[in-house]
Amino acid sequence: MAEAGDPTLEQGLLANPENQLTYTGDGSVDFSGNPVVKEKTGRWKACPFILGNECCERLAYYGISTNLVTYLTKKLHDGNSSAARNVTTWQGTCYLTPLIGAILADAYWGRYWTIATFSTIYFIGMSVLTLSASVPMLMPPSCEGAICPEASPLQYTVFFLGLYLIALGTGGIKPCVSSFGADQFDDTDPAERIQKGSFFNWFYFSINIGALISSSFLVWVQDNLGWGLGFGIPTVFMGLAIISFFAGTSLYRFQKPGGSPITRVCQVVAATLRKWNAPVPEDSSLLYELADGVSAIEGSRQLEHTDELRCLDKAATITDLDVKEDSFNNPWRVCTVTQVEELKILHPGPNSQEVHRQGEGLFRAPADG
Template sequence: MGSIGEEESSLLEVEQSLLQEVKLYAEDGSVDINGNSPLKDKTGNWKACPFIFANECCERLAYYGIAKNLITYFTNELHETNVSAARHVMTWQGTCYITPLIGALIADAYWGRYWTIACFSAIYFIGMVALTLSASVPGLKPAQCIGSICPPATTVQQAVLFFGLYLIALGTGGIKPCVSSFGADQFDHTDPSERVRKSSFFNWFYFSINVGAFVSSTVLVWIQENCGWELGFLIPTVFMGLATVSFFFGTPLYRFQKPRGSPITRVCQVLVAAYRKSKESQTLLFETMDRKIEHTDGYKKIFAL
């Protein structure tokens, strides 16, 4: 009897030690940079968040530092009419809001959030460099007006400018849909204490967005109009470079969720399955081996739509 009791107590100790060991690791399916289960005290949580906040703050500062005053740049520096400038800016901003669909699809289906943010941040930075060069290099911007004569931008000058702008639009499409979700990935939703921290994360995340937008809408706009567009575009370019570097610095601390396949594929599978089931008999649809489920016509209108 004594030996049995000792075996039971040793088994309990082993179980308790195993449970404690499990609690040391995140249990939400995430992995660390090496593909292993991440240790809670070394990855994720608030340790990883400053790098994400810095990335988002600098990215928003760079974006609004361009978008807020871009019509003025087109009219004053490229000598375009207000109508033409507004058309260019609205088309560019519309593209910035469409490209996140591409970024979200790539992140969910193929690359994951981390690599999507990393790659598109590099694209964003290249676009910022091209835009800054178009405003700084004499041969890449139109000559100054002489009296009422304002030479228009050449084809090459426009090509460099729009190359930079639309690289920025593509870059923001990879960052915008992923960075907030990537920040949420740093908190284990199976841990009650980390769930509470996740809600606080979003408060600080949107605070960082507003800080970047406020600085760009005030300080950068003033610099562009009073100190020159070269400096006005160079500053957000530097900040975008800092955003990219900051994001990479946090790599050892991040938790990563693996791609789970294209959501478009899953939606299509549901629609195809629903269509096929609609052709089957009611017996197959509403009966099981041990009970009969009452038929309803409540969803006919949904499928009719």
């Protein structure tokens, strides 16, 4: 008997025309790894939980970043240049850590568990930061006239520990939330494909609502009612973001991790260089691709061949040496058309819009903010 999540079971379900009206056609599964029923999962049933998570997370992030220079100068008694340097370094880290989240989500954990894990790290960082602004021993004494005592090493350590846990947390979440929302819509269903476009409108609306509240109300709280409360409120909202995310678990559609795109890109480049002198066949059907519509990228479908960057097609060209050495199971020597087209997606050529539409979800840029 086929087990839950078995590809043979999924293909059998989707191959039956009656089941195509019931199950999604994009290979998505439920939390247990079984094919999902369209009417019971995904779409706008699941999206409010994801949008709520994003709104609360952005409110928490901007609740910290918007007024951070003021906190460093007025409460930790940093100089202006030092405070500006610390803030820009932290913000730069926030935009580098998404590489970690993207690789973990695509290759190992999947987007759901990546979001769950890094949201927890985020919340811990927010809690530490709130403590650093609330517990007297973790704060330097107030200025007396022109004399402002410097923060102690312990006080700096606790503050920056919380701050960089937040940087790690937000980086893990950034590349996953928008893509996880997109996973709730079946690209093989024309109606759901249209709904996906509407989801992104609401997604960015949620970002802006969170940013607006932080940049106005929370800044006022921090300046007038105290930093403990000013950091505590976004900490509560980060807790609500986690609750919102987990509350929708039974309604979510999940895509299985398909391996790291970075590894696949390196494989295409390596295979291309190995066969640099090999001629590319004029007939694209002679290029290597898996049979029966199976994609080399787990959880995704095959991509159609395009005429852009034909030099990369060398990676999918079958040579006599490949046949002799039976290299078809070695992606460092022979890549599929789908792998090659995944790399072509990065090229902003005349067909890039169509290629990107076909490959949506393979390469995922971090959400803005």
